[in-house]
Amino acid sequence: MNVIGAVKAYVTKMTAESDPGMKILLMDKETTSIISMVYGQSEIQQREVFLLERIDSAGHTNGNSGLRYLKCLVFLRPSPQNIDLLSKELRNPRYGAYYIYFSNIVAKADVKVLAENDEQEVVKEVQELYMDYLAVNPHLFSIGLPTCMRSLSWQASALQRTVQGLIAVLLSLKKCPVIRYQKNSKPCRELSTKVEELMNKESSLFAFGQSNHPLLLILDRRDDPVTPLLNQWTYQAMVHELLTIHNNRVNLSKIPGVSKDLAEVVLSAEQDSFYAKNIFLNFGEIGQNIKELMEHFQAKAKSHQKVESIADMKAFVETYPQFKKLSGNVSKHVTVVGELSSMVNKYCLLDVSEIEQEITSQTDHSSQLQSIRKLLNNTSVRDTDAVKLVMLYALKYQNHSSNDTAGLIKALKRRGVSDYLILSVSNILEYAGSHARQNDLFSVGDAVKITKRFFKGLSGVENVYTQHKPVLYETLEELLKGRLKEELYPYLSNHQINGRPQDVIVFMVGGTTYEESLVVHTFNKNYPGTHIVLGGTTVHNSSSFLEEIDQAMKDVTRRYTRNITPVRFD
Known part of the structure; x- marks a missing residue:
C-alpha cells in the first residue's frame, strides 16, 4: 500500500488518456495541493501539460477565448461550488475539448447538470479518480483539515470532508476493510459509522475480490495528547516542529x-x-x-x-x-x-527536550517539578516550550497529591506568557485529561530505563533523550500480535478478522504526527508481509495542536478543575 504511488498512478491515467498534444490542467485550490504533493511543475509539464490554471481564480474567467485548439484536463473536487463554476465554463467554453476528472464520487444529478450546460458538446469524458487526500509519505496521508472539532464534537463540514477523504483512500488502495474504532470516543464511532454507510451504499465500487480482509482502525488524538507536544529529533519531524511544513x-x-x-x-x-x-x-x-x-x-x-x-x-x-x-x-x-x-x-531545546522525555518516561515528581521551575526562569526558553512543559506536567501529575500546576501557571504569568498559551494548560486537561483517555498514557514498566543516546557528527549536539514512544506504538504492537482488546477497540457491525491483518489503515481523528509516521515506517520494516498506512485529519506540530485544542474547546462547559486554579484574565 502506497498512497503516493496511488495518486501518481491516477495522474498518469489522467494525463495519458486524452489524445496526444499540449493540454491545460484546470484545478481548484484543494486539487492543486493534491497534485503538488506528488509532482513538481516541471514533471507535470513533461506529461504535455504546459499550463496549470485555477477554476476559482478571477484571472481564469477573463482569459483568452481563442484557445479552442487546446484540450483541457479538468481535475476538481465534486463540490457544489465547483459544479457551478464548471457549468459556467461549459456554457462558454474556451477550449476545444474537456476531459473531466473528479477526485471523488460524484452525484448523478451533478453529472446531469454538467450535461445540460454542455450545449456545444465539448465534454469528451467524465471520470472519478479517487485522490481526494494529501499523500505526504508513501505510508502517510492527511485530509488537510487544520481543525475538526468544536465543543469536543465533530464540526459537520469536517466530518463530511473526512468521510470523503477516507473513502477516496480506500478506493485508491482498492481496499474494502473491516472497521474497528476506539470505544470511548464518540467522534471515532461517528466516523466509523459514516464510512461504513457510504461503503455499503457504493458497494459496487468496493467489490475488489480481495483474498484477505484489510482493517481500518480509527483512533482519537485525545488518547495521546503527549506526542504532538514534544520536540522532535528526526529530520522531517524536526523541520515541521521548528519551521513548519505546509504541503x-x-x-x-x-x-x-x-x-x-x-x-x-x-x-x-x-x-x-x-x-x-x-x-x-x-x-x-x-x-x-x-x-x-x-x-x-x-x-x-x-x-x-x-x-x-x-x-x-x-x-x-x-x-x-x-x-x-x-x-x-x-x-x-x-x-x-x-x-x-x-x-x-x-532556545535551549536540548535542555527542554531532556525534561520532556523524563516526564513521559520516568516518575520522579519532585525532581521534574524542580527542573521545570528552573527552565521557566530561563529567558532563553521560548514561551511555547515553557507552556508545553507545564502541560506535560499537568497531564502526568493531575491526580498527584503534591500537584503544583497552579504554581507553575503563576510562574508562566510572571514570565508574561500570553493568555492564549496559559489557557492551553487548563484546555488540555479538559481535552485529554485522565477522564478522556482509555489508555494508561504514562505507564512506566520496570524494564524501561531512560538512557541517553549519543548523537554523532554535528558539532554542538551532545545528548538528547529519544525514549518516548507514542501510544500508537503499543496499539500496533498489540494489534499485530492479535492482542488488541475488543472491549477497547470493538469491530463495527459483526465483521471480524481472525489472525493478524496484513493490510492496516490507521486513521487519527484530531490529527497525526511525524513521530507516529516514524512508528508506522518502523513497523512496516520489522513486520514483512504487513502493510500499514497512517492518516489523520491533519499532520500536527505542537503549534497546530494547540490550535486544534483551542478550537475543540470552544463553548465547552468545563468539568475538570481538580488541582488547578481557574485561570482569570483581567
Missing part, C-alpha cells in the same frame, strides 16, 4: 540573509534523494550526511573546472542540469539544517 513547502524567508531562491523550499522525498534518505534519521546523523553531501558537491565542482577540450565541454553540458540541481539541493539543506541548529542552541 511539502517550508518558508525560510524570515531567516536573516537568506537568498530569494531559498525564501521558500520544497521538501519532497519524491523529488529530493537526500531528503528521502534522511527523512527518518536523527539530527546528528543528518549533520554528518550534510557534510558528506557538501564534500560530494565540492568534488563535482572541482571536476567541472577542468574544461580543457571539446569532450570536456560536452560532458559538462550533459551533466550541468544534474550539477545545478545538486547545487540547489546542497544550498537548501545546508540552510535548513543550519537554521535548525541555530534554533536548538538559541
Whole structure:
C-alpha cells in the first residue's frame, strides 16, 4: 500500500488518456495541493501539460477565448461550488475539448447538470479518480483539515470532508476493510459509522475480490495528547516542529540573509534523494550526511573546472542540469539544517527536550517539578516550550497529591506568557485529561530505563533523550500480535478478522504526527508481509495542536478543575 504511488498512478491515467498534444490542467485550490504533493511543475509539464490554471481564480474567467485548439484536463473536487463554476465554463467554453476528472464520487444529478450546460458538446469524458487526500509519505496521508472539532464534537463540514477523504483512500488502495474504532470516543464511532454507510451504499465500487480482509482502525488524538507536544529529533519531524511544513513547502524567508531562491523550499522525498534518505534519521546523523553531501558537491565542482577540450565541454553540458540541481539541493539543506541548529542552541531545546522525555518516561515528581521551575526562569526558553512543559506536567501529575500546576501557571504569568498559551494548560486537561483517555498514557514498566543516546557528527549536539514512544506504538504492537482488546477497540457491525491483518489503515481523528509516521515506517520494516498506512485529519506540530485544542474547546462547559486554579484574565 502506497498512497503516493496511488495518486501518481491516477495522474498518469489522467494525463495519458486524452489524445496526444499540449493540454491545460484546470484545478481548484484543494486539487492543486493534491497534485503538488506528488509532482513538481516541471514533471507535470513533461506529461504535455504546459499550463496549470485555477477554476476559482478571477484571472481564469477573463482569459483568452481563442484557445479552442487546446484540450483541457479538468481535475476538481465534486463540490457544489465547483459544479457551478464548471457549468459556467461549459456554457462558454474556451477550449476545444474537456476531459473531466473528479477526485471523488460524484452525484448523478451533478453529472446531469454538467450535461445540460454542455450545449456545444465539448465534454469528451467524465471520470472519478479517487485522490481526494494529501499523500505526504508513501505510508502517510492527511485530509488537510487544520481543525475538526468544536465543543469536543465533530464540526459537520469536517466530518463530511473526512468521510470523503477516507473513502477516496480506500478506493485508491482498492481496499474494502473491516472497521474497528476506539470505544470511548464518540467522534471515532461517528466516523466509523459514516464510512461504513457510504461503503455499503457504493458497494459496487468496493467489490475488489480481495483474498484477505484489510482493517481500518480509527483512533482519537485525545488518547495521546503527549506526542504532538514534544520536540522532535528526526529530520522531517524536526523541520515541521521548528519551521513548519505546509504541503511539502517550508518558508525560510524570515531567516536573516537568506537568498530569494531559498525564501521558500520544497521538501519532497519524491523529488529530493537526500531528503528521502534522511527523512527518518536523527539530527546528528543528518549533520554528518550534510557534510558528506557538501564534500560530494565540492568534488563535482572541482571536476567541472577542468574544461580543457571539446569532450570536456560536452560532458559538462550533459551533466550541468544534474550539477545545478545538486547545487540547489546542497544550498537548501545546508540552510535548513543550519537554521535548525541555530534554533536548538538559541532556545535551549536540548535542555527542554531532556525534561520532556523524563516526564513521559520516568516518575520522579519532585525532581521534574524542580527542573521545570528552573527552565521557566530561563529567558532563553521560548514561551511555547515553557507552556508545553507545564502541560506535560499537568497531564502526568493531575491526580498527584503534591500537584503544583497552579504554581507553575503563576510562574508562566510572571514570565508574561500570553493568555492564549496559559489557557492551553487548563484546555488540555479538559481535552485529554485522565477522564478522556482509555489508555494508561504514562505507564512506566520496570524494564524501561531512560538512557541517553549519543548523537554523532554535528558539532554542538551532545545528548538528547529519544525514549518516548507514542501510544500508537503499543496499539500496533498489540494489534499485530492479535492482542488488541475488543472491549477497547470493538469491530463495527459483526465483521471480524481472525489472525493478524496484513493490510492496516490507521486513521487519527484530531490529527497525526511525524513521530507516529516514524512508528508506522518502523513497523512496516520489522513486520514483512504487513502493510500499514497512517492518516489523520491533519499532520500536527505542537503549534497546530494547540490550535486544534483551542478550537475543540470552544463553548465547552468545563468539568475538570481538580488541582488547578481557574485561570482569570483581567
